[in-house]
Amino acid sequence: MTSTSRPAWIEPPNPLVTAVKGILIGLILLVMIYPLAYVILNSFAAPEATTSAGLIPSEWSFSAYTTIFEGGVVLRSMIVSTVITLVGTALSLAVTATLAYGLTKTRQLPGVRAALYLVLLTMIFSAGIIPNYLVVKAFGLLDSYWALIVPVLASAFNVVVMRNFFMQLPRELFEAARMDGAGELSIFLKIVLPLSKAVLAVIGLFYAVSYWNSFFNAMLYLNDSSKWPIQLVLNSYVLQGSAMSSMNNTDMYNLPSSQAVQMAVVVMATVPILIVYPFLQKYFTKGVLTGAIKG
Template sequence: MSTTETRTSTGSRPGATGRRPRRPSSQPVWAERPGPIMQAAKGLLIGAICVVMLYPLIYVIAMSFGTAESIQSGQLFPTSFSLEAYRSVLSGGVVTRAILNSVFITAVGTFLSVLLTAMLSYGLMRTREVPGARIVLILVLLTMLFGAGIIPMYILMKTLGLLDSHWSIILPGLIGAFNLIVMRNFFMNLPGELFEAARIDGAGHFRIFFQIVVPLSKAVIAVIALFYAVGYWNVFFNAMIYLNDTSKWPIQVVLNQFVVQNSDINALQNPDRPPPPAQAVQMAVIVLATLPILVVYPFLQRYFTKGVLTGAIKS
């Protein structure tokens, strides 16, 4: 065989250049393991995002413990710390009463909202079996597109005699359309054989709901409860409209008075002690208003993936 034929035959063979043909990956591109450079870039990006997100929180907490000298010196983080701001806030009674109001609104509102949303979701699971269920579902979904408006809602609360009552904040938001959709889809993914077996054994709807549906739906119930709790705890606009009695204000309204409008701070201070700096008092109120959600959130975070994804996608 000549040299030319040898080169031609060698060049025509697959893999003669020393390169193996690339095997097609069975996974999509976004599911493949990234290289070291991409992993390092992702780590730096996540670290930068964490710094940006945590810096305001750390700053607020540090300034709430700052003394008058450290704050007036213009330090980014105070070097000397004091609890005087928290003593003034908690001894004045205004913030303490507002926190108790927010706890009542959040606890009662979350319990009623989760209970009624779950019961309505169970009733709307099978629209073909329940008469009028499709109409009710459409009416609930329409609330995501249209609202009554501020003035009609105020007139309704006044007509019902709910002004200056915490029920004016709880009742209008008892059932959220988005939460209803998520919970209903979660219920629809539960095995239908369980409901059929329970009916054969003579169980009614209430027994099926409380003994079968609720125990199997702890994940979505925890997620929806957190959604409602955050909404009730952060209520501000409705409280400003419906509550004229300052003793019934929730913590967010009091926070607005102290931080945004910078009013009534002297009322919190003890005349027997030197007044704490106004900025430290403001930051202390912010910490007290944020702390409950920060404490509850980590315990319910593990339910988020299962509860939201399973409730949002129907198999």
């Protein structure tokens, strides 16, 4: 029996079933890829060519991207979203990893199990919009970028996943490090984190996507349009069709209400975060499944 032969207890695949599966997978891919391809291709269409409903425009042009970059609103909102995503993801990873490692000490430290129950409780019950708004207002975070970071700094789900991953690391390494005189901080920084690159990459991607797509919190806490992230600008221009004001709120201008410009704004808000996925795809199975199986 060759290495590529099928084991005797596994029946050979049915050609009809295989064909049906292939057709279904092809249809699913078409449904998922077609809208994205339509948006990207039509963002390069000339203004007079966007009235047609075809996938490929009849005339090509970079005028839509030239328009949105000359206006400055989209570019400014992209910078805002990028800074919020980078800073928020870094802080969230630091808080989540530290909290998750502390919650692994349920047998060593008193009160850790109670803290774990409190974290799990937040997965079931959460405060409403009004209490969250009042807390943000009480801390003076309204119209501040910190209002988009601090209230969502740590996710209970991500803490639990990372804690379960930490629980499966070899205990022998920790014991050997303690025998060599290493403290908990050294163990955490030099042993736990280097061995947890997979789960850190996955959780970091979760946080990055959340911060990049932050829309409701920005709409709730940011009254100054000059501080709007890209998702709020996208909503204001594409969905509501409202005019964009300049960032200094003195000179007013309107982006032309063409389909190509709207598609270009959608591309600018969507494609950057999609680029990150291929680089972190290899960590997903190990990072998420390993952290969710046990604990």
